[in-house]
Amino acid sequence: MRSATRGYVAGRAITGPQIDDSSLFQPPLMIISPPFLPQNGLTSTDPAKDDPMMDAVDQFELGHHGVYPIAFDRRWHCGMHLAPTEQTECVRAIADGEVIAYRVSQKAISDGQTKRDGSPDLNSNIGFVLLKHKTDTGEGRTITFYSLYMHLLDINNQQRIAPQPTNPPAVGTSSALPAWLLSPADGVQAGGGKKVYRKDILGYWGHCHGQPHLHFEIFMTEEDFRAWFSQAGHTVQLGEKNPATPVSKDYWGHxxxxxxxxxxxxxxxxxxxxxxxxxxxxxxxxxxxxxxxxxxxxxxxxxxxxxxxxxxxxxxxxxxxxxxxxxxxxxxxxxxxxxxxxxxxxxxxxxxxxxxxxxxxxxxxxxxxxxxxxxxxxxxxxxxxxxxxxxxxxxxxxxxxxxxxxxGWQKIAEANTPFSQDGVCDFDELRRIVDLVEESETPEQRREAEYKQEDQLTAYVYGNDAVRGKLRGFVCHAPSEWDASGNESRYSRLNQADGFFGKRKNFDPQGYENFIRFVRQLQFLDQTSLGPGKKFWFFHPLAFIRHFRKCRWLSFAELKRMFPPTALRKAAGSQWVSEPVHPQMNTVDEYGIELNKAMRKFGIGTSLRQAAFLGNAIQETQWLRLLAEGAPQQSRYFPWFGRGFLQLTWPDNYVRYWRFSGRQVDQALASRLHEAARVSDQARTNAALVAAEAHVPSTLKSWRDDVATKKFEASDSAGAYWAWSDAARPADQPPILRRETKQVGNTSKPFYSSEPFGSVAATVNVGYPSNSFAAINGLQARYQAYTAALVMLTDGIRFPDAHGAQKELPDW
Structure with missing residues (x-):
């Protein structure tokens, strides 16, 4: 059985280090999401589909232009083109990151085409944001990568489809653009230390050549690629045809x-x-x-x-x-x-x-x-x-x-393909794809603009599931198309006699020059801290995101921000108080790795399961302040009081955990402790358990203390308790949030209840599946902790406000 006296210390506020509340609820540092978060991606009717959000965003990949990783003339195209069904679907940061560079334009530019009246057709957007991300994927495993959001809509058109506040915030949010992304400036701007957070709006997808889409990339520098994929003790077997069981304990996903x-x-x-x-x-x-x-x-x-x-x-x-x-x-x-x-x-x-x-x-x-x-x-x-x-x-x-x-994972690098130094892909299979498309073209099609021929290549790839699937796994070592320093070597063959523009000289004599002039207006990389003349490791962006979404390792920075700003507590009589939350950050530093391992081991690896687990664990430990229950002498289960992240309580639970861990506990002693606990519980006193303590060997007393003091025991015991109580079953259900309030003095304080999470809390409280909410200690505070975890961990859950409108952030 579980205690009804755990949680808040009665009659006084929980103390702890002071932290800036304003930083607590930004989306997390490590969790990764796609650049669009459509509402139809929150659920799936297919029971075997374990990432419906990625399934939904996959449908935004255009099937008529912008194929990864090659262009029609065998140049690298190391990004992909995405276009949601609605222009108002905003572009979002995929993870917490640092702004490396950006460009905001007041209006679109022309690629050289004209309207019927002869005026330039402003059909292309040059706005972009380039972010750097540094995330944890396991113990001692830090990965650094970049994300690029290209062809962001110009201010003029953006204001037409999604008007922004006249007094925008300095820092972006998931509901509004920051001031720096609403201020057009000349040329490429350095990030200047600006930070963005996962789900923050970066803008809206625009056009290039009149074709609506977002060009999206994910890449790593050569140094960062080696640092993660070839780290001593953690060498990743990317593309290895004869893989071995790794010596490393680095495990995640499937x-x-x-x-x-x-x-x-x-x-x-x-x-x-x-x-x-x-x-x-x-x-x-x-x-x-x-x-x-x-x-x-x-x-x-x-x-x-x-x-x-x-x-x-x-x-x-x-x-x-x-x-x-x-x-x-x-x-x-x-x-x-x-x-x-x-x-x-x-x-x-x-x-x-x-x-x-x-x-x-x-x-x-x-x-x-x-x-x-x-x-x-x-x-x-x-x-x-x-x-x-x-x-x-x-x-x-x-x-x-x-x-x-x-x-499908395969490195496409100098070691396994004859690369050209001019940034042209000579990989035989990709080259064959392009040749097949060229051979099928009519003379009229060969007279069309280069981006039109790109469409034919993409249509071929998207019409061949095997080819398309294989390209998604290619990890390509290539130069960036946004680096102007390589233009001559990269594009010059287009102007040769047998090149694209060379064959068009008689009817498009300035075609190549116009093409280069337009491309330079888009390029920016040589003006950033990444510098010119380099190659990078590119991933199919959605394949990269889908893959790393399986990791779910929470960084220390994330765990330290997994708290509500305040917590409700029942005071004397029918009175309620709302107290500031002051988490104990040292607990994360000391126990965070083992807590991650326990969540991995016990399958607490989806956003809903993690939110349900942490919503209970964080509140039960009094905001990570106590891994051993406070004032235990007053409890009827002393000295078997709560310890660990889920406050393992009563001798039966300790014995069950030790036996699960392979330790021997004498059955006669276990039976004696069980009977003493029954008597103590019935008498509402700890006398029987205190008397039985004389017969408990010192080894068991040491094991009991270990549950609060040893990192593995504190975390593993919580995971085991989660597993045998079957808490995952209700945690897997959609939250279905309901806004409620408690009267705190003269103020109505909101919180969000959830029946599935209430079932998790009841189950954790008693140790077996339960829907009895009445006896749950600190239920409202658990709801608040759960809400904070949902904000941090999920993609797009909405919270009703006082008028029933659905919002991206809760009312605190």
Missing amino acids: SYFVIQGGEAIVSVPPGHDRSPYFPPLIAGALSAQNKLYVEAYFYKGQRYTRSWIEKNGKLEALTPAPVRDPYADYEYKLYQRATDLYPKCPSAGYELLRFGRVLSTELPALSRAESRTWIAITYDANGAQGYIDISQDAIKKLSDADFPFFM
Whole structure:
């Protein structure tokens, strides 16, 4: 059972270090989002689609121009073109970042085309914002990358479609542009230390050549690319055709298994003929000449897999769509599965079932026989499923942190393709694509402008799913098209006799000069701190975002801003007070890494689950102030008072956690403690537990203290409690926020309730699924903590105001 006296210290405010409240609620440093956040991306009707927001934004990728990563004349085009269905869908920063450079224009420019009256057609926008992002992806893992938002709408047209405040804020928000993005200036402007935050509005998508779109890029410098992909101890196997199970414990996202040919597939694992965990499937075997690749992931309580088989060096998909595991609610029941199948150390078994390997070094080792981990996989083209033991050393275990090649990731660099120094892509497969398009053109089409021929290339790629899918995984080492210093080498072949403009001299003699003049008006990179004459590593932007959204590692800066400005507390009688929140920041510095590991281990890896977990943990620890409950002598469960991030309470919960972690607790002692707790609870006094304390060995007393003082124990115990109480199930439900108020003196103080989160809080309070909100300690403060976490972690949840209007930020 859980305590009804935890949370706020009665009668007094929580004290702690003073911090600037105005900085608490900016979107987070590390979490990444797409540059558009359409409302239809918040939910999905497909139970296997684990990122509906990215699915929605994928639909904005234009199918008629701007293909990544090549242009019609084999020049690199290392960005993509996006256009939502509504012009008023604003462009947003994908992550917290530093402004490197920007340009704001009052009006559009002309690419040389004219209107019917002969006046210049102002059909192109030169506005842009270039951001630098520095984020954490794991313990000791910091990645630096850049995002570019090109062809932002000019002020004249922007004011027409989305009028901005006459007195704009100095710093941007998710609902209004900052003053610096509303002030046209001559030329490229340096960032000057300006900061932006995820979801901040950067502008609205404009045009180029009259074609409406946002040109969007994500890239890394050569130095930053090497620093992350080749860091000692964490070398990433990007594109490696024969990957190995990494020595590093760096794991995130989906799991992947590489299974050599010749392995037997069984219908039921040996010794589990009657086990409910293994519904009978179909036995079989892999051909010795073939290799099987399996992707596995959990989403909303279910386990899904996809499979590919390699035959003669070519991959063949065996599962057109993700296949749900035959055991229903696999993840929701993962704790019990691990407890039943791995009795020596269920915690290690839990990691084997989730990751395919044990990542925690604090757990007792399991023998080879004790480590067997049978999972269901699809292994042939007929869709046959069977079980295989993935704990075998011969089966390689990877995750998204390894960028596996069979998921499409491939480096396109000097090491594997004959690059030209002039910025022209000579990679054979891309070159073949361009040649096929050129061969299909009519004489009339070859007379069209260069961007029109670009459209034909894009149409070909988008009409070929295999080509399109492969291009998304290319990580390309190339110069930037926005660097004017390379124009001569990059474009000169266009003006040669057999080049695009060379073949048009008789009817477009100034075509090349006009083209260069227009391009220079767009370029800017040589005027930034990145400098001219360099190559960068480019990613397909939406593929990059989708990939790193699976990481969910929260930086210390994020965790330190995961708090509401104030918290409601019930005072004497029917009175309510609202107190400033003062979090204990040192707790994040000391425990943040292990807290991240615990969330990774126990599947607290979606924005809603993290918000629900942290909404409880942050309030239960009195805003991270106490990892051991205050004034415990007064509690009826003393000395088994709350400890850790979810305040593990009562001896039964401690014993359950220790046994889960592979530690032995005498059953007679456990029974004695259970009875003493029952008597103490019934008598509303701790006398029976205090008497039983004389029989508790010093080892258990030390373990008990460890839950509050040791980083692993404080975090892992909270995750285990989350798992066995089945809190993930209600956490997976949409929030459905309702604005409520409490009267605080003469003021009506708003907060947002949520029935699914209330169920999580009730479940955490009692240790098993519950919808009883009445006895939840500090429920309103938990709601406030949950609201703050939703603002930080989610993409576009709306909060109703006092009049029912939906807003991007809550009323605090």
